Amino acid sequence: MDLHVIFSSLLGLLFTPKLLGLMLLAIPLGIFFGCVPGLGGKLGIVLLIPFVYGMDPLPGAVFLLSMHAIVHTGGIVPSILFGVPTNGPEAPLLADGYPLVRNGQAGRALGAALSAAGIGGMIGVVCLALILPVVEPFVLSFSPIEFFWLAIIGITLISALAGKMLVQGLIVGCFGWLIGMIGLDPQTGVQRYTFNQLFLWDGFDVISGVLALYALPEMMQLGRGKSKREAGVPEINPEVTKYTFAEVWDGVKENFRHWGLTITTAVMGTFIGMIPGLGGEAAGWMCYAFAVSRSKDPERFGKGAIEGVIAPSTGMNAKEGGGLLPTLFFGVPAGSGMAIMLGALIMLGIKPGPLMIVHDLPLVWSLIWAIAISNLLCTVLLLVVGKHMSSIAHIRANVLVPVVLVFALLGTYLAKDHWESLLVFAGMGAIGYVMRRNHWPRPCFIIGLVLGPTAELSFHKAFALHGLTFLVQPTSLVMMSIIAVTLFFNLRKTYRRKPGAVAAAHPTPTGGSI
């Protein structure tokens, strides 16, 4: 690989005032689109396209990519502090991020998540650079068979996430899967559970589900409690809000304490991002589930385990680098965000395809560097500013609840533009509230909702292509053994431990409420 091209692209970015200026402009915009529930990177690109219209390919693409690459980093702050996921991919952060905040560890949680996102973004870019030479065979090696088994592996991780509450976890997971079946049957076109309602034809919206399941119950609990302590939230203590940079730094260092996890989930995220069809929601949850499955104490998860914050953060940012690969070199967008990006790139005069590696290598490297630099700058910026933002977490309930609910409702409505989503929000919120009260594991629902349909569709395709013989192909056999082994160890881990041992080892003030 030509080192000259690689570094002249970097220098070009840093020392061309226009390019650097556009990147500096893109960062606050990206944070904004990430912060406000329901906006997100996709809408961001669409809204910014008129502004890059007529720009040269390089500055236009650098601007859009820099903005898009950090949207998830921007979403980290509200997701963790308010327990409100701003967009689908941030949802896994809630499981442990919000409990950490309630335990008075906002600084540590934010430090860990933000730096993990930055590191994830950087590793994603490194992986992308390393893979450039062998791009084609890699992306092509994923068929519906692999998709099917990846989804099934994700689903079996319910066994690890649910911990002691395995039965409840399975019920919740199946419920999620059931809800995921709403819409047109992918194989027969028959309407399933749509009750003749057009808004249900495209299926149940993941973001409405996540917002309803998390935001509403948390806010109800906060609102009905006589005090925050009763609601599982620390009393307002000015001292707690004034956490120091040392705490944030401590969070940053968690990434290095768990360096194995950080690197593995970043690499996982990159690869998930490269595979068209797996989508943004999957990356975070798969990394989260991976963190749970490799932990010695999976029961800590959902109650404020720092690994539960690191894994999805690295995963969701790393996938942005990965997602660029099929988009640029196959003209095949990896996800819906990249699909819009692809359209924007074409509009700017960039012709994605295998030939880019021959003709446009400097441009490719500039884009890679743009993602890396914006990740780095955004992380540093939010680590500094996030400290001020985190005091918001200790706002009185009577101020916080209405504000968060307004944003949650807005996000639910914006996600699909159907007013009926608001009814779904209320209904799912009520279910979420009951689940929260009884400490049923809510992430299992999202796993069923997101991965269930992927598994179903991939099964149909694999079956149509190969018949049932696909189950005995080498890939399938390997994947099945992986599933059997993880299931065995997860269940053994859960049932061999003496009751009470976990609680004693990891006291969680707020109790288990994933």
Next chain:
Amino acid sequence: MSRIAMTIAAFLFASVPLAQAADSAEEFYKGKTITYVVSTAPGGGYDTYGRLVARYMNKYMPDSKIIIRNIPGAGHVVGANTIYAAKPDGLTIGTFNTGLIYLQLLKESGVRFDLAKMSWIGKAASDTRVLVVSKSSGVKTVQELLDSSKPPIKLFAAGVGSAGYIDTRLAISALHLNVQLIPGYNGSEGTMSMLRGETQGTIGSQSSYTQFVDDGNGVYIMEAGGAAGSKIPQADQFAKDDNARQLLKMIAAESDVARLTAGPPGIPADRLALLRSVFTKAMADPQLLADAKKMDAPIAPATGEHVQQVIADALQQTPQNLQLLTQAVRAGQ
């Protein structure tokens, strides 16, 4: 002399209402906001065309403001329902997939529009349907797909019930193609599956596969509703009877009218005329053509009157054809 003057006066008098009508339509739109409904989420072809059309229509209605509203859902049905149900004051127009013709013919539940009654403003492009096969499939002509002694080749399609799926089913029924149809490939997954060699081809809109073919990964072996002079063989030359030709006509109609703009039924005639003329002017704007070229968005416009005719024809199917359509769609279930 006075007779001439009288004639002129009479002529002027007679033309007043006409001029007044045009004036009043222009007067009406002054300072008003027009909502242009795009029946998909932001991004993608329909959104691109919708925004392009709206921006350049606005150029010729400088005293009004055209805003885009994305109303996705149920494969364009929600958007089309919304446009159909809008107040027919000429302030709500929009775009959706022509494949909705099929849904209307099939009387799908949820369809609350009648395309025959809508106020058609124009279309921006044609979207030829092609049968594209991957290079690795080794298939070079349609004849190879007619030979049932060979193992069937695998064609992918989007979800069951989607326009792409129905196109493929209709073509298979009409030409008795020896293929296995594998639905469920959304967006770019299908292209990937051809590159992987897992499927061998598909029937889809030509614009989606231009790059695939340009990169040398595949070839077009048949088209339906293409422009005159195309080198790709037309589908109806493989049709053996009238039934087959009728079925193929449905695909051709769908591909002829694409990227359309329409409003609800009953827009006052003068306002509709104004919208149509603005649309036509926008389509001829050199700047629009330059932008469209940059975006790889071909422009082949037609007037609202033409679109209305094509849609009306496509909706006039004999009961026998409707049955063929129903069979073609239900065959996969």
